[in-house]
Amino acid sequence: MNEVEIDRVADPTLDEPVLVEGLPGVGHVGKLTAEHLLDELDGELARRIHSVHLPPQVGIDDDSVASLAGIEFHAVRADDVDLLVLTGDHQAGDNRGHYRLTEGVLDVAEQFDVSQVFALGGVPTGELIEEYDVLGAVNDPDLRSPLEDAGVVFRGGEPAGGIVGISGLLLGLSTRRDLPATCLMGETSGYLVDPKSAQAVLEVLEAVVGFEVDFGTLEERADEMEEVVGKIRELEGGMEVPDEDLRYIG
Amino acid sequence: MNEVEIDRVADPTLDEPVLVEGLPGVGHVGKLTAEHLLDELDGELARRIHSVHLPPQVGIDDDSVASLAGIEFHAVRADDVDLLVLTGDHQAGDNRGHYRLTEGVLDVAEQFDVSQVFALGGVPTGELIEEYDVLGAVNDPDLRSPLEDAGVVFRGGEPAGGIVGISGLLLGLSTRRDLPATCLMGETSGYLVDPKSAQAVLEVLEAVVGFEVDFGTLEERADEMEEVVGKIRELEGGMEVPDEDLRYIG
Amino acid sequence: MNEVEIDRVADPTLDEPVLVEGLPGVGHVGKLTAEHLLDELDGELARRIHSVHLPPQVGIDDDSVASLAGIEFHAVRADDVDLLVLTGDHQAGDNRGHYRLTEGVLDVAEQFDVSQVFALGGVPTGELIEEYDVLGAVNDPDLRSPLEDAGVVFRGGEPAGGIVGISGLLLGLSTRRDLPATCLMGETSGYLVDPKSAQAVLEVLEAVVGFEVDFGTLEERADEMEEVVGKIRELEGGMEVPDEDLRYIG
Amino acid sequence: MNEVEIDRVADPTLDEPVLVEGLPGVGHVGKLTAEHLLDELDGELARRIHSVHLPPQVGIDDDSVASLAGIEFHAVRADDVDLLVLTGDHQAGDNRGHYRLTEGVLDVAEQFDVSQVFALGGVPTGELIEEYDVLGAVNDPDLRSPLEDAGVVFRGGEPAGGIVGISGLLLGLSTRRDLPATCLMGETSGYLVDPKSAQAVLEVLEAVVGFEVDFGTLEERADEMEEVVGKIRELEGGMEVPDEDLRYIG
Secondary structure (H helix, E strand, O other), rough: OOOOEEEEEEOOOOOEEEEEEOOHHHHHHHHHHHHHHHHOEEEEEEEEEEEEEOOEEEEEEOOEEEEOOEEEHHHHHHEEEEEEEEEOOOOOHHHHHHHHHHHHHHHHHHOOOEEEEEEEEEEEEEEOOOOOOOOEEOOOOOHHHHHHHHHOEEOOOOOOEEEEOHHHHHHHHHHHHHEEEEEEEEEOOOOHHHHHHHHHHHHHHHHHHOOOOHHHHHHHHHHHHHHHHHHHHHHHOOOOOOOEEEEEHH | OOOOOEOOOOOOOOOEEEEEEEOOOOHHHHHHHHHHHHHOEEEEEEEEEEEEEOOEEEEOOOOOOOEEOOOOEEEEEEEEEEEEEEEOOOOOHHHHHHHHHHHHHHHHHHHHHOOOEEEEEEEOOEOOOOOOEEEEEEOOOOHHHHHHOOOOOOOOOOOOOOEOHHHHHHHHHHHHHOOEEEEEEEEEEEOOOOHHHHHHHHHHHHHHOOOOOOOOHHHHHHHHHHHHHHHHHHOOOOOOOOOEEEEOOO | OOOEEEEEEEOOOOOEEEEOOOOOOOOHHHHHHHHHHHOOHHHHHHHEEEEOOOEEHHHHOOEEEEEEEEEEEEEEEEEEEEEEEEEEEEOOOHHHHHHHHHHHHHHHHHHHHOOEEEEEEEEEEOOOOOOOEEEEEEEOOHHHHHHOOOOOOOOOOOOOOEEHHHHHHHHHHHHHHHOOOEEEEEEEEEOOOHHHHHHHHHHHHHHHHHOOOOOOOHHHHHHHHHHHHHHHHHHOOOOOOOEEEEHHHH | OOOEEEEEOOOOOOOOOOOOOOOHHHHHHHHHHHHHHHHHHEEEEEEEEOOOOOOEEEEOOOOOOEEEEEEEEEEEEEEEEEEEEEEEOOOOHHHHHHHHHHHHHHHHHOOOOEEEEEEEEEEOOEOOOOOOEEEEEEHHHHHHHHHHHHOOOOOOOOOOOOOOOOHHHHHHHOOOOOOEEEEEEEEEEEOOOOHHHHHHHHHHHHHHHOOOOHHHHHHHHHHHHHHHHHHHHHHHHOOOOOOOOOEEEE
């Protein structure tokens, strides 16, 4: 097995697809968004990446069949546009692994002639959110204008700590391949899985890329989480305490 | 020394042997099982693997002679079937090491034309066990039927966290070599070395592979551990408190 | 991407330049010094180094444009001497990375025919400083005399723990390329960003290399920090407690 | 720079020398012993090993001259035998590094046609020691007899946790090169630098290898440490409490 191994599962014909990355991270925003796309739209598994940099483990499915830890690319038709949706349960375990894995992702992107990259994630605010802004970062300033039209917020210098992991490296390493890349970060408290933040990110993606999906199941999950948040607020002695600091739950 | 070094110690003739892996892990179930096989049946050391991914240390034997940390393969004749039994005191120290070491194990398996792989281990329940179920996972759904006949329990999606380490990778990487692989996990509290769980796993292995060994010494060790558990229960103020949570002992 | 990747951004003509390294470290002394040089003198970005040993992240600039973590070399004309100023926000994440990154730095030094190396940093005293000595270490005893003339203090055997990270390796690995290298370490408490210590280091560098820069902005930053220190001292109940041990703030 | 770099400093002619390793470890027993040999006997620096697996740092000597972290081999004539004495301030930082560095050591051993290896160290007892036994381990049972004659104690299976680091690997990897290797471990509390334990080890080495050195300075250091230990015992309320458990000082 190579350091990064790309398994060719199927070779669907895609027309300059948009790569949408949603791996685990803050509030699981990116992962929820990408998985919702796969739930709502018919997709075909096209590539799988395995790597010595991923955890040494297998997942067990409903039939008790094991599958090696990896990240997957599904080809998805969304209205008139083709998407290549990247999902998985793991990120790499060390610096070198993050670089090598991201290069593997961009190798797959080249195999499918990807036209641009959207790395999805969450940005922690440390407080319960009322209005879910979506923060943007790009690897080319020309990308900003259509994103601003779709409501993406650009706050120069933010996030202050930069963007870490595969989402960050997708921006940094795409530049080296002349591939336009955008990171969409849904604001989220950072303490809870956040389907509402995922919905905000997905709405931006729809507007910018040009497709529509149903939000039903995502809204259901959001309602469930709202109940959890409501109970937390109640326990704290007041129903109407917006922007309450939740740091002690972390 | 290569990253993974396979030392050829002897070349016994084996007829499509079954690889049985029992390295250290939860409750030492896999290790106890594999070592009991070597105690009860005549075996011949066939291969040793050393690796820069194993701890930088030597073990000291009863004659004060040092031997480099490694994992060992013994060729064992069990009634009418040939076994290749993998034992050792260590697993790898990092992600890459787990992958590379497992590949080394499968290289040895190919040298002996291994027909299938059984990775043995324990699955922690967090409670004292009365009935020792053996949980199964496979890398091919066709493997399930004979295992179910032998009493193996398949609970889809379990263990929820997947299977980590060499046992997990043996399933994940065997698939890439078209080698059938099963993981047998004895339920165990997770807090104590558990010979009873090892016995449950071994009974399944006997039934599925088709051989018999004496359980005497394993039962003795089980009785010793039962005394320990009995004393723990007494200290807790009651002789008859089944399924008592032991988490605070961890 | 190679383990260490040197991007050629521009090829300014430099006459046996002096390499000045100022990466993050104790009191940010080296980084403050190097960045002050870039603030005060016109410079041109000449090289950028990226590496799998640097953190897997991008920084976000004022236009929300991402740039891959890296270290940068600016060509700077300082009066009659050419400088190659090395700055950045990160050091390597492990032993091997420090070595490989330092070798990359020295490869760039060779590309520009660098005549000597100054590694800048801070040395922690554990106490608030009144007089900012600059401690020196060299990779060739012949380098000491002009440094002593410029006020550099040499205390044999100090720092007792040696010099760690890129600054240390620049001395250690320059020797292997017959390149004279000096480490200038400004004394600093070790608890606070220390522009006064940076100024002391810069004054030595000016005297030894032969150039002058304005200290205005560095002095402003020093005054701001002095206020912070004054408040700390006040809180401790006395305005005039020199050499007070601050270890509990660390 | 290679992963492990062997610098040829001088090429003294040695007649099947004995390699004596004394790197930092428990009680600094090995390091004290090897350094005492270099203090008492004239030696010539023959080889230096640098490695990306050693800490990224330089040491600073009495003239403030930096030298890259490394391990050193001195050729020493001790009465009628030649020694190759290995000393240094560091061990490797990870598993792979320990293996690679030990292989480098054995490469140097081959360059000088080393006849046998003595790895020196301490073995912690957790108690203050009255009689300093020297525990032995070998990579060939034939080595035991002359060692037992010299008073080395062999306790089968001890140390129970094996021998870790370069000392351990020297035994494990020498076997692969058909080189006889012995580990001599002076008993020591494990809490203090222990010159008395070093003396016990050195006395064994003298007897087995066949040379004599003066113990004066080592005895002085031992007396100094005895005073420290005496004061600890006094503080504990009794002058005559042998084998007192010191575990709380650790």
